[in-house]
Amino acid sequence: MRYISTRASSGKPPEFKRFCEILLEGLAPDGGLYLPEHYPQVDETTLAKWRALPYADLAFEVLSLYIDDIPAADLKAICAKTYTEEVFGSAQIVPLRPLEAGLYLEALSNGPTLAFKDMAMQLLGNLFEYELARRGEELNILGATSGDTGSAAEYAMRGKHGVRVFMLSPNGRMSPFQQAQMFSLQDANIHNIAVDGVFDDCQDIVKAVSNDLAFKRQFKIGTVNSINWARLMAQVVYYFAGYFQATKTNTENVSFTVPSGNFGNVCAGHVARMMGLPIDKLVVATNENDVLDEFFRTGVYRVRGSTDTHETSSPSMDISKASNFERFVFDLLGRDGGKTRSLFHDQIASQGSFELGADPAFPLAAQRFGFVSGKSTHADRLATIRDTFGRFGTMIDTHTADGLKVAREYIQPGVPMIVLETALPIKFAATIEEALGQPPARPARFEGIEALPKRVKLMAPDAAAIQRYISENVQ
Numbered sequence: 001m002r003y004i005s006t007r008a009s010s011g012k013p014p015e016f017k018r019f020c021e022i023l024l025e026g027l028a029p030d031g032g033l034y035l036p037e038h039y040p041q042v043d044e045t046t047l048a049k050w051r052a053l054p055y056a057d058l059a060f061e062v063l064s065l066y067i068d069d070i071p072a073a074d075l076k077a078i079c080a081k082t083y084t085e086e087v088f089g090s091a092q093i094v095p096l097r098p099l100e101a102g103l104y105l106e107a108l109s110n111g112p113t114l115a116f117k118d119m120a121m122q123l124l125g126n127l128f129e130y131e132l133a134r135r136g137e138e139l140n141i142l143g144a145t146s147g148d149t150g151s152a153a154e155y156a157m158r159g160k161h162g163v164r165v166f167m168l169s170p171n172g173r174m175s176p177f178q179q180a181q182m183f184s185l186q187d188a189n190i191h192n193i194a195v196d197g198v199f200d201d202c203q204d205i206v207k208a209v210s211n212d213l214a215f216k217r218q219f220k221i222g223t224v225n226s227i228n229w230a231r232l233m234a235q236v237v238y239y240f241a242g243y244f245q246a247t248k249t250n251t252e253n254v255s256f257t258v259p260s261g262n263f264g265n266v267c268a269g270h271v272a273r274m275m276g277l278p279i280d281k282l283v284v285a286t287n288e289n290d291v292l293d294e295f296f297r298t299g300v301y302r303v304r305g306s307t308d309t310h311e312t313s314s315p316s317m318d319i320s321k322a323s324n325f326e327r328f329v330f331d332l333l334g335r336d337g338g339k340t341r342s343l344f345h346d347q348i349a350s351q352g353s354f355e356l357g358a359d360p361a362f363p364l365a366a367q368r369f370g371f372v373s374g375k376s377t378h379a380d381r382l383a384t385i386r387d388t389f390g391r392f393g394t395m396i397d398t399h400t401a402d403g404l405k406v407a408r409e410y411i412q413p414g415v416p417m418i419v420l421e422t423a424l425p426i427k428f429a430a431t432i433e434e435a436l437g438q439p440p441a442r443p444a445r446f447e448g449i450e451a452l453p454k455r456v457k458l459m460a461p462d463a464a465a466i467q468r469y470i471s472e473n474v475q
């Protein structure tokens with residue numbers, strides 16, 4: 001399998017890369033995102049074979065279609081080591097729970113940090129360790145987090161050879177549970193830096209450090225953000241696993257609803273659908289930050305400014321732009337890299353938005369690609385959390401509540417609707433208490449984590465100081 005950039009221009013022959021070349025890279029050199037040259041097709045016979053497989057074997061089968069520069073036995077061992085009952089809490093890894101008839105929750109949040117990002121990040125940790133050892137190289141991951149991404153990255157990379165993590169977070173702004181998750185890690189290769197500032201300050205520092213090319217090269221700085229193709233690819237697997245649990249044959253359709261922010265999760269659903277998995281609708285659920293809902297309703301993609309980006313009770317969906325969205329638009333436009341570049345590079349830079357409403361391709365988003373969307377507010381979250389607990393005795397988190405609210409707008413008789421559960425309620429306890437008047441259940445292994453010793457360095461929002469800190473800790 002070869003990979004191309006979403007901004008590959010039509011005049012020049014595209015530059016092809018193999019999987020392990022893009023594994024440790026972020027954006028393509030032309031500023032685009034990597035995608036496979038084509039989507040491998042999975043027919044009914046293959047689905048029938050895959051239906052009976054344990055999750056780790058299913059992951060191996062899917063990944064094998066995208067990775068041909070890691071020997072099969074090694075890739076199989078990496079999958080087996082990643083997707084274990086010990087790490088994900090059940091033999092199914094992503095068990096499906098029925099709510100009412102035809103409506104299911106797919107549990108993606110029983111990994112080490114209780115959010116779906118573990119599904120991909122745990123694999124990434126093992127792939128990074130493998131590839132770095134093979135090359136005899138090291139990598140220092142620098143990231144900024146307001147919660148879920150940072151902790152998922154740290155739990156994936158802790159104790160791994162050849163990798164260090166330097167994770168910036170805004171001091172005092174994460175939930176006490178999220179702080180405890182990250183800061184209680186005592187592994188020598190994990191460095192928590194609490195920045196005296198807001199999340200944007202953290203992101204600006206990451207950008208400044210990454211733009212210092214000499215520093216970046218000398219200290220082997222890398223990232224693990226959501227545009228990494230390997231993360232997206234790992235997420236494709238649980239669409240298959242959810243499908244197999246909700247159906248008995250390999251021709252039935254199902255729909256998925258995905259609580260969305262950066263469009264990484266639902267983009268994996270798009271890839272699964274393009275491979276031939278019988279998915280009817282992909283329902284994109286947003287919160288008050290409705291960049292994506294606006295696009296799927298009107299064809300207008302408008303990046304929000306910081307004053308227009310709301311802080312909500314589903315904070316992992318608080319985005320001003322959707323960094324993976326370019327991948328879908330590339331497919332929507334018939335894989336026209338020149339046109340994709342002009343939208344995401346030229347038009348976003350000059351006017352902060354583009355408009356496809358009048359483009360003949362736009363109706364295909366729904367008709368050919370199955371995308372529909374909806375939006376949910378704080379009041380909707382509270383009502384949905386209350387209703388789900390009252391009727392089914394099931395506590396859901398705020399992001400999953402956004403999904404469930406929007407899913408109900410698109411349920412069709414005879415088509416199972418699967419809502420992806422993207423986090424457990426304990427991560428967002430304050431809103432659960434507001435909705436239910438009682439605290440969420442806490443998995444036993446997290447009892448008392450707020451009282452554990454914390455390993456964190458408080459620093460000023462000063463890129464040069466943080467570069468010094470990195471250089472002192474890379475020995």
Ligand SMILES: *Cc1c(COP(=O)(O)O)cnc(C)c1O
Pocket residue numbers: 115116117148149226259260261262263264265266316317399422423
């Ligand atoms: C990251 C995250 C999301 C958004 O996922 P995207 O891939 O960015 O669309 C939704 N819910 C939770 C709990 C998350 O951590």
